[in-house]
Amino acid sequence: MPLVSMRQLLDEAAKGGYGVGAFNVNNMEQIQAIMMAAKETKSPVIVQASRGARKFAEDLYLFKLIQAAAELNPEIPIAMHQDHGNSFETCESAIALGYTSVMMDGSLKADGKTPATFEENVAITKQVVDYAHERGVTVEGEIGVLGGVEDGHGAGGSGLDHITDPDQAVEFAERTGVDALAIAIGTSHGAYKFTSKPDGSVLKMDVLIKIHKYLPNTHLVMHGSSSVPKELQDIINQYGGKLNPTWGVPVEEIQLGIKNGVRKINVDTDNRLAITVFVETPEKFDPRDYMKPAREAMAKVVAQRMTQFGQASHAGDYKPVSIEEIAKGYKNGSLVTKPLVSK
Ligand code: G3H
Numbered sequence: 001m002p003l004v005s006m007r008q009l010l011d012e013a014a015k016g017g018y019g020v021g022a023f024n025v026n027n028m029e030q031i032q033a034i035m036m037a038a039k040e041t042k043s044p045v046i047v048q049a050s051r052g053a054r055k056f057a058e059d060l061y062l063f064k065l066i067q068a069a070a071e072l073n074p075e076i077p078i079a080m081h082q083d084h085g086n087s088f089e090t091c092e093s094a095i096a097l098g099y100t101s102v103m104m105d106g107s108l109k110a111d112g113k114t115p116a117t118f119e120e121n122v123a124i125t126k127q128v129v130d131y132a133h134e135r136g137v138t139v140e141g142e143i144g145v146l147g148g149v150e151d152g153h154g155a156g157g158s159g160l161d162h163i164t165d166p167d168q169a170v171e172f173a174e175r176t177g178v179d180a181l182a183i184a185i186g187t188s189h190g191a192y193k194f195t196s197k198p199d200g201s202v203l204k205m206d207v208l209i210k211i212h213k214y215l216p217n218t219h220l221v222m223h224g225s226s227s228v229p230k231e232l233q234d235i236i237n238q239y240g241g242k243l244n245p246t247w248g249v250p251v252e253e254i255q256l257g258i259k260n261g262v263r264k265i266n267v268d269t270d271n272r273l274a275i276t277v278f279v280e281t282p283e284k285f286d287p288r289d290y291m292k293p294a295r296e297a298m299a300k301v302v303a304q305r306m307t308q309f310g311q312a313s314h315a316g317d318y319k320p321v322s323i324e325e326i327a328k329g330y331k332n333g334s335l336v337t338k339p340l341v342s343k
Pocket residue numbers: 024050051052053083084150151153189190268269
């Protein structure tokens with residue numbers, strides 16, 4: 001099956017009332033782990049690459065691996081997504097490669113660190129939406145700023161520093177026409193999100209619920225959604241790792257989000273923890289010996305998330321539409337998101 005439009009994946013998820021995990025990849029084993037899980041649970045899936053991942057793997061290696069995944073798993077709808085695009089050029093180059101979805105993260109300036117103004121964010125995001133939709137490619141924008149820094153990307157600080165203003169979210173969605181909107185409700189990237197288990201008030205679920213009420217047709221995205229399970233922290237530390245105690249986003253809060261318009265859930269850190277390689281048998285030095293259990297450990301985490309987010313068993317629900325057909329839908333207005341219904 002060719003790669004599928006993320007918009008179609010999310011529209012179907014909205015119809016079915018479930019969420020779809022978007023899992024970050026950097027190499028073949030991570031892609032295989034995701035596909036093992038998708039196959040086992042019969043899930044549609046979003047695979048995403050950050051700028052750092054594209055640089056690390058060299059664009060073409062990574063993209064051809066995704067194409068191989070699609071070819072080997074024709075029964076699984078897969079959307080390939082650029083995570084945290086920092087500029088028009090980053091999104092343009094992903095589209096040129098064949099990515100079916102891009103995130104233009106205009107909440108930060110092109111340096112990927114400094115918060116941008118609202119007007120700057122609207123202008124760059126709208127530019128990407130016009131270009132991408134003409135080519136049938138989905139666009140995710142971001143309003144509000146996530147906390148933390150991953151591989152040099154991010155404003156830093158706590159996830160509570162720049163919570164999304166619901167009125168701004170409405171204006172942003174109306175002026176840009178994004179398909180999906182990442183909102184800041186207190187999460188941050190990386191392993192260190194919270195110093196104790198956060199409840200719904202720490203996570204500002206009320207803000208999320210309000211935004212969904214205002215924007216019922218815009219798919220909401222939760223970034224920084226790793227749960228950072230204690231079991232994975234313990235395994236890392238058992239083998240000589242140095243993780244300080246930390247709390248991620250509880251799965252039940254993500255599930256509450258899914259009941260309130262969250263359709264895409266970004267998970268990277270949990271999979272990084274799971275695929276970390278431990279030396280149990282120092283006499284062995286074959287990558288197959290240590291990558292196989294690491295890949296299986298990641299597949300286990302991904303399969304669990306797919307079940308928890310509700311995407312499991314939905315792979316065969318629909319027939320993917322070609323990207324060309326999707327482009328026609330944007331052109332004739334049938335796919336143009338009508339944001340404001342019930343403010
Ligand atoms: O949003 C950040 C993702 O976790 C990807 O991180 O830029 O280190 O690949 P990265």
